C-alpha cells in the first residue's frame with residue numbers, strides 16, 4: 576500500500592514538473608490542483624497530459640522576416656535560418672510516444688528571451704547633439720577610464736538607414752568619428768560601390784567608448800551603453816538597420832542567433848523593432864583579401880546590393 580502511494584506521489588511530481596515546463600505563461604498552477612484532486616491510485620499518463628494541454632501562445636522570439644526581398648541573381652550561397660518555431664503542443668493529433676514527448680520537452684527547455692527592448696521614458700527636447708554631449712560626460716561603465724574620445728556616431732537626423740557596429744577602435748578613439756580606420760575605409764568602399772553616400776547614412780556602434788586592446792565588448796558594457804543608441808534610433812526613426820559583425824548581431828538581433836557566416840544577408844526584427852540585416856564586419860573582411868565567388872568579400876557584395884535595393888525601394 577505504502578509502495579503504491581509512493582509510486583502515485585512520484586507520478587504526481589513528474590506530472591507537475593512536466594506541466595510546469597509546458598504550461599503557457601499566465602496559466603501556472605492551473606493543473607496542479609487538477610492532479611491533486613485525482614482519485615487515489617489513479618495512474619498519470621504523462622503523454623496524455625501533454626497532448627491535452629491548451630494551445631501554447633505564439634512563441635516570443637526573433638525570426639527572419641517573411642517580407643525578405645528576393646536576393647539578386649547570382650547570390651546562391653545564402654543559407655536560410657533554421658526554423659525557430661516551437662513545437663505545436665496543442666495539436667491533438669500528436670503521436671503519443673516517448674520520443675515525441677522528449678522532443679516536446681527539449682523544445683520547451685530553450686531559454687526564453689525578450690524580443691524587444693524596454694521603451695525609454697520620454698526626454699523633452701532630446702537631440703543627437705544632446706546625446707553626444709551626455710556621452711562625452713558619461714562614466715556609467717569602466718571604459719570611460721581608458722577612452723580618449725567618445726564616439727557617439729555620425730550622420731544626418733533624416734537617415735533612413737543606420738549601420739551599427741560593436742565598438743570604436745583605436746582610430747575612432749583618437750578622432751571621435753566612427754569607422755574611420757582601415758575597417759571603416761573598407762566599409763566606405765563597399766557602400767560607395769553599392770551606390771550609397773556615406774553622408775546620407777548614420778553610422779555608429781553599440782558602445783560609444785573603445786574597449787582596451789580592442790577586446791570584445793562585455794555584455795554589461797553594452798547594456799549600460801544601449802540607452803544612448805536607443806535614444807539615437809528614437810530620434811532618427813530609421814526604416815532599416817545594417818548590423819555589422821557577430822557581436823553586434825548577437826546583441827541587436829538575439830543571443831541565440833546563428834553565427835554571422837550563416838545568417839549574413841538575412842533580415843530580422845531586432846530588439847529595436849526595426850528591420851535589420853545581419854552583415855559581416857568590415858574588419859573581418861580585411862582578414863581575407865579574396866574576392867572570388869563564395870569568399871566573405873563576395874558575400875558582402877551580394878548583401879550590400881540586397882540592402883541597397885531595399886533602401887532604394889523606400890525612397891520611391
Ligand code: SF4
Pocket residue numbers: 710713714715716717718719725782783784796799800
Ligand atoms: S561605453 Fe557607453 S556607458 Fe560606458 S562610459 Fe562610454 S558612453 Fe558611458
